[in-house]
Amino acid sequence: MTKQYSEVVFEGPYSNIRGFIDGFIAGSGKEFAYFFSDNAGVKAETMSEVLKEWISLSNKIHHVVMESDLLDKIKKSLEKSVDSDSLNKASIKSAKAIKSASFRFKFNTYGRKYGDDIKKLLEKLPGGLSLKEYAPVEKVDKDARGVELYSPAHEYSFEGTGVIAGPVDEAIAFRKVLDDHPLVDVAVINLEF
Amino acid sequence: MKRVLVIFLALMAVMYLAPMAVSIGLAANHGIASADAHAAGAPEEAAAHGSNLGSELPLWTALPFAGILLSIALFPLVAPHFWHHHFPKVSAAWALAFAVPFLFVYRGDAMYEILHIYIVDYIPFIILLWSLFVISGGIYVKGTLKGSPAVNALIILIGTALASWIGTTGASMLLIRPLIRSNAWRKHKVHTIVFFIFLVSNIGGTLTPLGDPPLFLGFLHGVPFFWTFKILPEMLVAVGILMAVYFAMDSFFYKKEDKSGMTTENGTISIEGGINFLLLAGVIGGVLFSGIYQTKLGHVNILGVHQNTANLIKDAILVVMAFLSLWMTKKAVRAANEFSWFPIKEVAYLFAGIFMTIIPALAILKAGEQGALAWLVKAVETPAHYFWATGALSSFLDNAPTYLTFFNSQLGKFYAGMPEAVAVPKLIVDQIPYLAAVSAGAVFMGANTYIGNAPNFMVKSIAEESGIPMPSFFGYMFKYSIPILIPIFIILTLLFF
Numbered sequence: 001m002t003k004q005y006s007e008v009v010f011e012g013p014y015s016n017i018r019g020f021i022d023g024f025i026a027g028s029g030k031e032f033a034y035f036f037s038d039n040a041g042v043k044a045e046t047m048s049e050v051l052k053e054w055i056s057l058s059n060k061i062h063h064v065v066m067e068s069d070l071l072d073k074i075k076k077s078l079e080k081s082v083d084s085d086s087l088n089k090a091s092i093k094s095a096k097a098i099k100s101a102s103f104r105f106k107f108n109t110y111g112r113k114y115g116d117d118i119k120k121l122l123e124k125l126p127g128g129l130s131l132k133e134y135a136p137v138e139k140v141d142k143d144a145r146g147v148e149l150y151s152p153a154h155e156y157s158f159e160g161t162g163v164i165a166g167p168v169d170e171a172i173a174f175r176k177v178l179d180d181h182p183l184v185d186v187a188v189i190n191l192e193f
Numbered sequence: 194m195k196r197v198l199v200i201f202l203a204l205m206a207v208m209y210l211a212p213m214a215v216s217i218g219l220a221a222n223h224g225i226a227s228a229d230a231h232a233a234g235a236p237e238e239a240a241a242h243g244s245n246l247g248s249e250l251p252l253w254t255a256l257p258f259a260g261i262l263l264s265i266a267l268f269p270l271v272a273p274h275f276w277h278h279h280f281p282k283v284s285a286a287w288a289l290a291f292a293v294p295f296l297f298v299y300r301g302d303a304m305y306e307i308l309h310i311y312i313v314d315y316i317p318f319i320i321l322l323w324s325l326f327v328i329s330g331g332i333y334v335k336g337t338l339k340g341s342p343a344v345n346a347l348i349i350l351i352g353t354a355l356a357s358w359i360g361t362t363g364a365s366m367l368l369i370r371p372l373i374r375s376n377a378w379r380k381h382k383v384h385t386i387v388f389f390i391f392l393v394s395n396i397g398g399t400l401t402p403l404g405d406p407p408l409f410l411g412f413l414h415g416v417p418f419f420w421t422f423k424i425l426p427e428m429l430v431a432v433g434i435l436m437a438v439y440f441a442m443d444s445f446f447y448k449k450e451d452k453s454g455m456t457t458e459n460g461t462i463s464i465e466g467g468i469n470f471l472l473l474a475g476v477i478g479g480v481l482f483s484g485i486y487q488t489k490l491g492h493v494n495i496l497g498v499h500q501n502t503a504n505l506i507k508d509a510i511l512v513v514m515a516f517l518s519l520w521m522t523k524k525a526v527r528a529a530n531e532f533s534w535f536p537i538k539e540v541a542y543l544f545a546g547i548f549m550t551i552i553p554a555l556a557i558l559k560a561g562e563q564g565a566l567a568w569l570v571k572a573v574e575t576p577a578h579y580f581w582a583t584g585a586l587s588s589f590l591d592n593a594p595t596y597l598t599f600f601n602s603q604l605g606k607f608y609a610g611m612p613e614a615v616a617v618p619k620l621i622v623d624q625i626p627y628l629a630a631v632s633a634g635a636v637f638m639g640a641n642t643y644i645g646n647a648p649n650f651m652v653k654s655i656a657e658e659s660g661i662p663m664p665s666f667f668g669y670m671f672k673y674s675i676p677i678l679i680p681i682f683i684i685l686t687l688l689f690f
Contacts, residue, residue, distance in 0.1 A: 153277035
């Protein structure tokens with residue numbers, strides 16, 4: 001069964017938030033997944049939030065994508081806790097359940113081997129993910145084979161754009177796979193609530 | 194159209210080399226007696242063939258020259274496949290756009306000018322590039338190294354040193370694939386290819402006329418073979434700074450690499466087709482021979498144009514060396530290099546057009562302040578001006594015709610009206626910083642863009658086909674050449690020009 005995820009906005013120092021979540025998961029004895037949006041390539045801050053941070057010269061707003069079960073447990077735990085300087089119930093500024101996630105990608109290659117690599121990546125998408133608006137263009141110009149000095153043209157070219165959409169955890173993992181490929185450019189992940 | 198051009202080129206080659214076979218002895222006998230007189234005789238030849246051309250021709254006659262250079266610069270960027278299939282026609286169209294009205298108006302003088310530039314410049318130019326291309330294409334560097342900063346720096350340094358002797362194209366062809374293979378496991382390798390273009394495909398070709406086509410054109414016009422060693426200090430400073438920057442940059446990226454993907458820990462490298470190094474020595478010997486015996490063996494009259502016998506012997510040596518290379522090198526070695534005739538055909542077709550259309554530009558510049566480009570001759574005054582003017586144009590137009598243009602503007606500036614055979618020996622002695630500035634500007638700044646020098650595009654193309662995401666035309670400029678090369682050129686200007 002697909003896990004439900006939420007985007008949680010925390011206010012506080014990064015190390016406190018990270019330490020709290022890691023400690024909480026370790027203490028719970030269960031395995032939960034969470035991602036800091038900045039590190040995972042998820043579009044997080046709205047323009048107004050960015051401006052607010054600039055104006056206040058603070059760097060305390062952190063967007064975290066986490067399993068909704070984990071969020072519930074953290075919320076309950078913070079409600080019981082006494083107010084402290086580190087983290088308390090007021091540290092959670094907002095939390096929204098994520099319906100789905102999507103990101104754009106584009107690629108451009110002039111080697112058939114690399115074109116085949118990219119095709120393979122896109123053919124076998126991890127469960128739950130789907131490929132949308134896919135527009136590949138593959139061209140072969142036999143006359144352009146070999147090395148040129150003044151009239152460079154590639155014998156083979158394969159370029160395209162598309163959108164990957166689906167569960168946020170799968171989207172984050174697959175975006176990293178694509179991002180690690182030197183010939184694929186990926187955009188940030190957009191969340192749908 | 195291609196067939197017509199091939200026939201034209203073949204006819205030119207036959208006309209060029211055939212007289213040597215029958216008249217070499219005669220010319221030699223005549224030449225020994227009149228070797229010194231030949232230099233003085235050249236002005237008579239020029240005077241007899243419309244030496245006022247430069248002051249008569251309007252500036253717009255150089256439009257086809259601008260047109261062909263802009264075509265070479267822009268078509269690969271905006272319409273690469275059209276250009277790939279039709280560049281011979283475009284070249285021929287620009288050439289005819291100048292040649293037809295030129296022949297119609299100036300008739301005999303025009304024919305002489307055209308024959309002169311093809312016999313004295315174009316054919317020897319193509320023979321040199323062809324022989325270097327054939328010979329360097331017969332050498333294959335086999336094996337894979339580690340791709341560490343030290344190994345990469347060493348490969349680039351070897352390429353830089355080789356480029357002056359086998360040409361920037363030859364050195365690039367020889368080493369780009371081993372460099373790519375050694376770095377196949379690395380994620381951060383674009384900067385390595387860019388520095389390879391800076392150093393091996395451009396700056397490395399500074400020291401001899403074999404290194405870069407502009408310098409060979411200078412050699413054909415009387416600049417001695419070893420004169421270009423005068424640019425050694427400029428080259429060493431540029432190479433030293435670039436290597437230091439590269440090593441620091443590559444070390445930074447190397448630390449970030451996932452070393453588990455490294456394929457070869459202690460790879461070895463071997464060379465196949467090593468016999469070609471000997472043939473390369475033959476090419477160097479042939480070029481040196483023509484420099485030493487330039488006027489001592491007399492000349493041969495080819496269709497009314499005097500060509501020195503020593504140059505013809507040099508060209509014959511180069512042709513023999515190239516044929517020996519074709520005969521002695523295993524086909525598998527050339528196949529491993531993906532050797533094909535296409536690159537040299539490109540050079541032959543395009544330079545056939547460039548040399549035709551450059552005639553009015555050179556004539557106007559040689560006329561100095563009497564010509565339609567008097568403003569340019571006056572405006573470009575100091576060596577620093579020449580370095581940047583030649584360099585700026587060499588960044589976007591081919592550097593060989595750019596060199597020839599500014600070389601002639603110096604002749605027009607300092608020795609207007611004086612025959613080239615008399616003016617060049619003065620230029621290389623009395624105006625060293627000026628010619629050094631033009632030479633360095635043409636060679637170094639070809640690295641500023643992909644279109645500045647022919648091997649740049651070749652290296653980019655090979656890298657892209659090997660899965661390396663090379664930057665776009667402007668990405669190359671704004672990420673690499675402007676922030677890295679331009680400050681170095683400013684330092685060179687302050688130190689040397």
